[in-house]
Amino acid sequence: MKVLYDHQSFTGLSYGGVSRYFFELMRSFSKRSDIAFELSLRLSNNEYLDQVSFSRHMRYRSLARSMNVNRLASALNRQYSLSRIRSGNFDVFHPTYYHRYFLKAIGNKPFAVTFHDATSERYGELYPDLGEGLYDVKKQLMRRADCIISVSEFSKQEILRYFPIEPEKIHVIHLGTSLAEQAASVNSDPALVPFSYLLYVGKRPLYKNFNGFFRAVQPVLQQHPDLHLVCAGGGPFSRDEQGLFHAARLANRVHYRPVTDTGLMNLYKHAEAFVFPSLNEGFGIPVLEAFSGGCPVILSDRSSLPEVAGDAAVYFDPENDDSIAQAVERVLTDKALQDQLRRRGTERLSHFSCEKTARQTLEVYQSLC
Template identity: 35%
Template sequence: MLRLLIDHQTFSMQQYGGISRYFANIQHTSDVKKDIQSVVGILCTKNYYLKDYPAPLNNALGRWLLKKESRRFQWNMKYSKYLIQKNDFDILHPSYYDPYFLKYNKKPFVITVHDMIHEQFPEYFDPNDVYVRYKRLCIENADQIIAISESTSKDLQDILNVASNRITVIHHGYQMNINNSLPPEPESPVPTEKMYLLYVGDRRGYKNFPVFLSALTPLLKKDINLKLICAGGGHFAEAEIEMISRLTLQNQVSQISATDRELTSLYQNAKAFIFPSLYEGFGLPILEAFNCNCPVIASDQPCFKEIGEDAIAYFQPNDKHSILKTVEEVINNQNLRLNLITKGRLQLAKFPMDLCMDKTLSVYNKLVS
């Protein structure tokens, strides 16, 4: 039986999020497979996807003792170091890019690269961010690299000169909820009429939100009943509030901190989901929208075309006219909307969770065989 160790990093940093969900899927898969056993190097976590994981202090007492995030991170790292030095595993899969483990680890390790955004768009990030260097060190020392898209694999080869034989492309699998339980019913009401457009996630920098909002303004002003709902990404920053006010869209643009259940409802009832990013490593919200029969409108960047193929209406992300024209075409053409929904369902079938997990386990097995 293969013994896998997943370290603490993403589960110490994220309560929700795509990276922690990815690694939680690996852990849950190992629970039901007979040929693999996994351990996660955490004492305690507030991560939703591992809330029932039997870590030593993953209980009410542990959450009280380690209620400060910095303290929880520190003790989880110590526990991961202890497990790595104990050397009682076959494969290490660090859950983020801190290379602290390099001087302790004696076994093969796999690193998953989710994107090359920091390398592609350094102008959008803190120049003192150590994780760019950390990431490079992990990539250089890894026994095998998992890239979550062909686009990310190409970036690894072009930017860091990584040999193609060190990279395995494994697309994300889709699964809205990791276990059978759903989050509690939403406390705040979610709109149930299709009178809004949906934006999901972070809005900073390369996400291209200011250009997108500016492009959408004529459409919103023409139809005062049409709304733009931004799910997640935190409350609007001062600059965003000022921009919304300057465009006199205070009554039409809003932000919701959505649970998985709320997000599903938002997708299901939206006129369309719009993804205007300049770059992404994969684009999981596209699959979420496909699953909820929500038409997708997105930037014509390589990763989105790889994932969505002809099930997405594409625009040029730096061209406001292109954004506006494409959105108008989709929301005003019922046949086009229905065609995108149908193609989206077919496209979603290409990304089953089982396939993602089986390919990941195959990477582990090749390293130990």
């Protein structure tokens, strides 16, 4: 069996949850003898693909900040993907994002679509940058697809809520994380920051609810003058964010860290707790990352997060400042609870793996042939 993946999630962005998902699938499949695959990609600066054997793309790092160059790279990649689709040298096609460019070219070949979340459907009108116009594209792709892979039961229910799709067409396959493999390599590494800290990971704007979290956690930071807040990834702080920190007189205790995977694992390992205040997540890979780093986890009680974390987290209402502050304070001041969360996190992590995700995905592909 041969699967063809396209360029979409690997064009323009160096990191991202969607490209990480497809990278992990291909990485797992590269170790197996019962499946072959091809990634139709010519130009990319995606860091996950750096130095892997299954992609022969060219990098353009010096021009990566140019929007026009990225648009040109995307156009060239799309033409290359179309040429590989038209060749027909595959059994199943799996596009890596939502674009219908291939529908006229694919003929009778089966294809699968992965649905990650309904954030654009839930919040598209409130936050147009999320891709309000994606609805019609998603609807067409899912109706044409031979099967739909949902990354959580929550996301499956979101599909059924927003789209006219038959339930039997949807296969729920949970995700995994490879950061667990790096845990042993940083066991003895010193902390990247010389103080105690809460850890926030990933993007911060809009439904990620960082501003609401920062507002809620200010009393906790004031109560614990030696405690800092570290934000890993998601880009440097904006002027508005810096203004918030200065207004709260906490600018010297909120830090941004651009990190590699190994550096991120180090941050998880040394944090007092990982806090995830998001209003909506299709799955929530950082939860598994925190578990693999032995980090106590404090989560929003919304969307897929309880499905993923189970009893291995302390939960709060992400739209209630007191609820957030109380959950954080509870974990910070209860060492027995911290140890319990670490143990439960390790146990919970055993239910998820990239290999399991790949195996279940392969079963879906085989059902289409």
